[in-house]
Amino acid sequence: MSAALTGVVVSPNSEVCSGLGFLETTRVVDPSRLLAKEKGFFRSERFKNAGRKQRCYSYFGELGFLGSRKLDVVSRVVASSSGNLAISSEQLVYDVVLKQAALVKEQMRSREDMEVKPDIVLPGTLGLLNEAYDRCGEVCAEYAKTFYLGTLLMTPERRKAIWAIYVWCRRTDELVDGPNASHITPKALDRWESRLEDLFNGRPFDMLDAALSDTVSKFPVDIQPFKDMIDGMRMDLRKSRYDNFDELYLYCYYVAGTVGLMSVPIMGIDRDSLATTESVYNAALALGIANQLTNILRDVGEDARRGRVYLPQDELAKAGLSDEDIFAMKVTDKWRVFMKKQIKRARTFFDQAEEGVTQLSSASRWPVWASLLLYRQILDEIEANDYNNFTRRAYVSKPKKIVALPLAYAKSLVPPSSRKLVPN
Numbered sequence: 251m252s253a254a255l256t257g258v259v260v261s262p263n264s265e266v267c268s269g270l271g272f273l274e275t276t277r278v279v280d281p282s283r284l285l286a287k288e289k290g291f292f293r294s295e296r297f298k299n300a301g302r303k304q305r306c307y308s309y310f311g312e313l314g315f316l317g318s319r320k321l322d323v324v325s326r327v328v329a330s331s332s333g334n335l336a337i338s339s340e341q342l343v344y345d346v347v348l349k350q351a352a353l354v355k356e357q358m359r360s361r362e363d364m365e366v367k368p369d370i371v372l373p374g375t376l377g378l379l380n381e382a383y384d385r386c387g388e389v390c391a392e393y394a395k396t397f398y399l400g401t402l403l404m405t406p407e408r409r410k411a412i413w414a415i416y417v418w419c420r421r422t423d424e425l426v427d428g429p430n431a432s433h434i435t436p437k438a439l440d441r442w443e444s445r446l447e448d449l450f451n452g453r454p455f456d457m458l459d460a461a462l463s464d465t466v467s468k469f470p471v472d473i474q475p476f477k478d479m480i481d482g483m484r485m486d487l488r489k490s491r492y493d494n495f496d497e498l499y500l501y502c503y504y505v506a507g508t509v510g511l512m513s514v515p516i517m518g519i520d521r522d523s524l525a526t527t528e529s530v531y532n533a534a535l536a537l538g539i540a541n542q543l544t545n546i547l548r549d550v551g552e553d554a555r556r557g558r559v560y561l562p563q564d565e566l567a568k569a570g571l572s573d574e575d576i577f578a579m580k581v582t583d584k585w586r587v588f589m590k591k592q593i594k595r596a597r598t599f600f601d602q603a604e605e606g607v608t609q610l611s612s613a614s615r616w617p618v619w620a621s622l623l624l625y626r627q628i629l630d631e632i633e634a635n636d637y638n639n640f641t642r643r644a645y646v647s648k649p650k651k652i653v654a655l656p657l658a659y660a661k662s663l664v665p666p667s668s669r670k671l672v673p674n
């Protein structure tokens with residue numbers, strides 16, 4: 251598996267087509283070779299460019315950005331180490347949110363004028379594409395069962411697109427977090443990025459890329475959050491400490507906030523939503539940040555064993571704590587006080603995100619509510635473990651999951667018009 255993963259990333263021309271060891275079955279590798287290399291189908295311009303023009307799905311209607319309320323763009327500045335004023339990570343990321351929202355609005359406007367023609371499907375290729383999506387679904391079902399079940403409620407087009415994005419994110423994350431992480435170099439990430447650009451240009455490298463390539467040709471998805479996620483992996487390679495929350499926030503955006511931004515154009519916004527596009531993107535970003543902060547708080551011990559501390563160093567110091575205390579893995583009163591503050595902050599991001607879930611198209615709400623409620627409960631479990639996140643892994647038990655799912659369903663029935671989205 252190690253050789254295979256390195257082969258893919260280090261050498262895009264390699265015959266090894268799967269980017270992840272766990273995807274390496276002959277079933278995956280062979281058809282993708284056939285697709286990308288022998289038939290050359292996925293290199294066809296039709297796949298991307300003509301596809302973009304000709305396909306028009308119901309999500310246009312559902313991205314009903316009727317809201318007129320403007321978000322206040324607060325200029326948030328922080329003092330840099332040299333004493334100069336610098337733009338904060340929050341502001342930097344918010345600029346991406348604004349750009350994504352503007353892009354999606356722009357794409358919708360230009361698509362409205364388009365003549366919708368039926369897809370031209372080359373004989374034999376649709377089956378291969380369906381197979382590619384099915385494989386993405388299988389990976390999703392294997393690695394994120396509850397979330398996979400949630401996606402089954404979505405429309406078939408959206409469900410397949412979310413699976414394709416999930417698989418790309420998983421593969422990207424596995425580059426630095428998986429069993430082959432020690433082989434990954436910045437150069438390898440550069441190659442992964444150029445492969446990403448290729449798939450956005452209709453030239454997927456393998457079968458799983460082909461599914462995403464098809465997705466980005468159908469939905470108004472921008473490449474930037476994908477590139478930013480790769481930047482997050484670069485950050486993970488070179489950095490194992492975060493001086494303050496501003497630095498940590500940027501990392502959380504890269505590795506998880508980006509997922510929110512990638513997902514909104516697929517999930518769509520409800521026609522009846524009065525929220526602005528920006529505010530929905532902002533809520534999606536908040537959910538990614540909340541999830542990642544929760545993930546970090548849950549995995550403090552595990553990360554420490556790898557020599558990593560994803561906690562703001564200045565806040566640790568203020569609490570009278572240091573890396574040594576973390577490596578000692580002792581739950582002390584100082585640690586409890588520190589953790590309470592971190593948990594409070596993560597909950598604030600979940601609260602912000604909740605406002606946005608109701609604005610999503612009705613069929614997309616349930617999986618998002620489910621993932622939000624389940625992930626949020628991890629924070630309760632850390633508390634229940636008396637803040638011992640060094641040697642005990644907080645997890646949500648099966649019975650609790652079973653209770654959360656109908657609750658998520660009930661929440662997903664609340665229509666957007668009955669709730670107002672308050673911009674932050």
Ligand SMILES: CC(C)=CCC/C(C)=C/CC/C(C)=C/CC/C(C)=C/[C@@H]1[C@@H](COP(=O)(O)OP(=O)(O)O)[C@]1(C)CC/C=C(\C)CC/C=C(\C)CCC=C(C)C
Pocket residue numbers: 397412415416419420423505506507509510511513514530531533534535537538541542545603604606607610617618621
């Ligand atoms: C419905 C839904 C949740 C859709 C998102 C699907 C999707 C594309 C997921 C990709 C997740 C992924 C593999 C990300 C790679 C980086 C990473 C590992 C991030 C961490 C996730 C947890 O992963 P992991 O499997 O390691 O966790 P466990 O150890 O098993 O617990 C993250 C913590 C971040 C995940 C971030 C999200 C799922 C973002 C969610 C935001 C939205 C879906 C936007 C919703 C819209 C509004 C308006 C709120």
